[in-house]
Amino acid sequence: MTIFVFCIALFLIGLYAIVTKRNLIKIVIGFALIEYSVNLLFALIGFRRGALAPIITKVHTTHNFVDPIPQALVLTAIVIALGTTAVMLAIALRIYERYKTFDISKIKRLKG
């Protein structure tokens, strides 16, 4: 149970970074932290003590397998995280090109 709480703590650290940091790249890093925390949580949910990785081999074992579904979900979530991070970085680069800064306190043309 405590280890789940640590995952949530990591999630909140990422959220803290997104909310308080002023640099666009640091905000993206905050998102990366959140994604890691959720993926870690998924992997831990599937974990069983003393169980093997869910791969069928020629050697027959008496061990149990860990739950494979969270691992599949983590793979999918990683791919999605890759996509969002790439789009975010691309847009951050473009913003730098237009505003010549990564500081969000100087990027505020939209108001009202």
Add this chain to the structure above:
Amino acid sequence: MKGMSLIVKTITNIVIGFIFLYGLYIILHGHLTPGGGFAGGVIIAGVFVLKYLAYGSSKAGEKKSSIISSVFESVGALLFVGIALLGLLLTGVFFLNFIPRGTPLHLLSAGIIPLCNIAIGIKVGAGLFSIFLALAAFKYIMED
């Protein structure tokens, strides 16, 4: 972008084939061992990224490789959806296996899963390289 020193170029030349082969291995054994289309595709994209970093590239070369990788990306995605749709056409169920399953734990087994892995490998390899190009050389690519 300029290339790197002679040492880097030589080592790259030696290593690049092995990395590519390893990526192919990961893709083709996706249904037997850990890995598969995504992991192998990332390794194959790594080959192109390595070559790009070691040798550098001109504006024209970047444009050309971005076009080629976008074509490969579309082809990979279409292959994947095409396999799923073939299942719909041949068996009446989306994504259902339509070729013989073979014996388990052999290279030619698991029905359409290796084909899907190959399609994903093409898609991910080309896609990741496009992402790399878009971030590394976005000034040139976006101008077209």
Add this chain to the structure above:
Amino acid sequence: MSIIPLYFTIPLITAFIIPLLGKISKSLVWIVTTIVSFALFILALYGVTLTQETSMIVYKMGNWPPPLGIVMAFDSFSALMVLVISIIVFTGCFFSLRYIAHYTGQWKFYTLYMLITAGMMGIAITGDLFNMFVFLEIAAISSYCLVAFGVDAEELEASFKYMVMGEIGGLTFLLAIALLYARTSTLNLADISNTIQGNGMNSFFWMILGMLLFAFSIKAALVPFHTWLPDAHPAAPAPVSSLLSGIFIKVLGIYTTARIVYNIFGLTRANAPTFFNLLIGLGLLSIAWAGLTALKQKDYKRLLGYSTVSQIGYIMIGFGIGNYYGVAGAVFYILAHALGKGLLFLTSGAVVHRAGTRELDKLAGLGESMSTTAWSFRFGALSLIGLPPLVGFFAKLFIVLGAIKAGLLWLAIIAIGLSVLTLAYLLKIENNVFMKKGKMAGLKKAPFTMRIAMVFLVIVMLLTGLGFQTLMNFIVGPAAHALLRGFEYAQLVFGSFALNF
């Protein structure tokens, strides 16, 4: 051969064929996209007729039975969402031919446009929680790119702001899925529903529901979380604004909320009055706050963006009332607002295309020169305000009726009273742009394809308004019943599995 998977595979395939076609010819891309979106419209109509016969069509991906495999659960509510999506996608696509002409890389626009369509279609028909997340992210990532499509400074800024908010929502959704999986060991919506039915709502499930509501409120732009919408929707190209405001936030925010609250968690006003009052509270806050902020806007599209936030509040109130009339009203409102706001954003596109500016003060005199656009705007605005023969009136009528039947007379009075806000801010555009005489009077008419798209939406709006009884009996009523049957959703999904497998 079933047509259910075609709803998202056709746009997906088109999205990946377009980059290949784009290298050959520019106009070919538009033709293909238009044909495909029209085909989707026909398929959606066919889907509506399918749900008349069977109340729940379950499609098993790869023939894996429900708790193990991914299923597509297609019922009347999904059919309605698919129909509305296809109408807005078709008109937006038709509209975009001339609007997109001055952008570079047009095929990228159509690729993203088809990807966003595939994502929304997927959300509307999926019966699996993680699958819903994947489609949601497909649609969301495409929408971030489409908002930034013009790559001007403001558009990029709006897109980044939108992306930060939207991703916090998306990742909260993912965290909720992880926790829900830890407790229920399943991702199938029907199976989760069964587990909740077995255990009853305990504090853990309430926490999950809270996280989901937070995530979907961000996606739906309800008031405390609305700040991204008035930036992002105006920044996008007009056909995309029409798509985003018209249907995107409803699929990502409202449809998912309604489906999860009613069918998965099986809540009704009787067993969870506080939660439903919370929904009503969020709705009222949205209507009032965004409506008042819209009044002081000086930008055509930004005003419409605030108007969207305000109108979403009505839908939330309808779902918060929770009886048949309220839910039917909310479902009707989804349709009415999609047509109305889609049309209004298209008129903004025509105005921007000809006049080159969005500031209300500089646009005077367009009423004479762009008469089709002006009349389209009037029809859309009157429908949103709720004038009788138009579709918006019936939507509001049902919500008010629902409020009265639920014994919430104060709510009915407030909902009617707040319509004045809608009238006020839409009259501001009407006065400044289309009624006032000014120096914009010499402009040319909007291009032909744009006028066709707008007139098409006006006709659809008139038809739905005049034939509302038919619509009520065949589409909206069944959709409301589909939501109100609560836990029966799970039995239907598993029941049809026993029959087909």
